[in-house]
Amino acid sequence: MACQHDSGKDCTYIEATQMQAQELARAATNGSTSEVEAILQRPQHPDMVDTQGTSPLMEAGADKNLGDNDGYTGLMLASSQGQPAILEILVATGADKNLRNNHGCTALMLASQEGHAEIVRLLLEAGADKSLASNHGYTALTLAAHAGHAEVARLLLTDGADTDMARINSGHTALMLASAQGHLDILQVLLEAGADKNLTTDDGCTALMLAC
Template identity: 45%
Template sequence: MYTRVFFFFFRETVNPDFISACRFLNDHMDNMDNPNDDMRKALVVLFQHWFSAAAEEASEASRVAAYLKHVKKETPSLLAFLVNLADDNGNTVLHYSVSHCNYSIVSLLLDTGVSDVNIQNNSGFTAVMLASLTAPDGPGGMEVVRKLMELGNINIRSSKTGQTALHLAVRHGRVVMVRLLLSCGADANIQDIEGTTALMFASDRGHTHIARLLLERSQCDLALTDKRGQTALSIAMQGSHTDTATLLQAHAKARAL
């Protein structure tokens, strides 16, 4: 009994070094763009403890909540800086939490009201893009992902490929995410740097069910061409995806009537 209580208390305790770093940085916020050696040391401490507590696959929401609660109470001006702090790969704790499907932590971060969900990492991915590749196994996770998508720019294009979250979900056959993205207003006609649309990706992969979702739930422009001059239909035919090609032909005929 006492061991269990002690372990719970210990687990929820915020590291003293983190607390000291927060206080020091909070007093020097005006110099954050040009930190001196002492500030750099404090930033390293802040980064290490924050990412260790919140960005690991085994990170626990209760511990993250304790860190966030402390910062909100003691150094509130530092909250947005902490939540949006990125590592050398441009990933924030939100990026990692989404990738780990740690939706309880994602929810905590979103509830702070200061999380910039549109930050792109060095690969050009936002948290919404990463979420489009996941497969939540319950309604709770889906609700958190929906909230994430509603808060972010769902149609933002990757700085590297020009692809959106919808492109990624379609490419990887994430039917549930495609449906959710469309319900949140994803634009199916956005083209990446190669001119490829979500429907073209579905045609290329032979994802007939996803192609049907795109055609029924969005205003897909069947006449759009990529940089090679190919349409979704020609791509499906070239790949011998007969079912997908037949579906596209049927929709084209129906729209022509």
């Protein structure tokens, strides 16, 4: 829908819809900072109200927390694709760092799984919750350990991630996952951080047994 600024120039209103979420997600995935900024700054329709009767004029700008059909927000996609410039824009405009997609994964989990250390650092500095777990019980640390991303694991541990508390649904800890995958650098990082090598999975396996 077209509108006019006081200057008389036409502008385009945007409604907080699934289309908007897809547009923002596409821009975040492509790493287009100018497009993301344009979407976030685009005025929403002044007559539109939400279910609580709040007008977007009270909270100007596009909804940066909308997700696509799989629940991925722009922040999640920027995190999984390794787009720090996009992430910084979204965080600065108030994007929720701890939202989960349909699999229960947060932006921090996605960045950790992909090994994007700079993204992980930025999210931790912005206060992302490293203790949250996905639908299958994976935390950012267990995902990093399973994928073999030592630098990411080190960042999470330095920020206070618990080495043993986080277990996936089968009872595997980060140390067990790293051991099973043969990630020796991750094993060293976790053991130096005090990971308990004597814990067992639900089937009674220790990290050492999983390495065999």
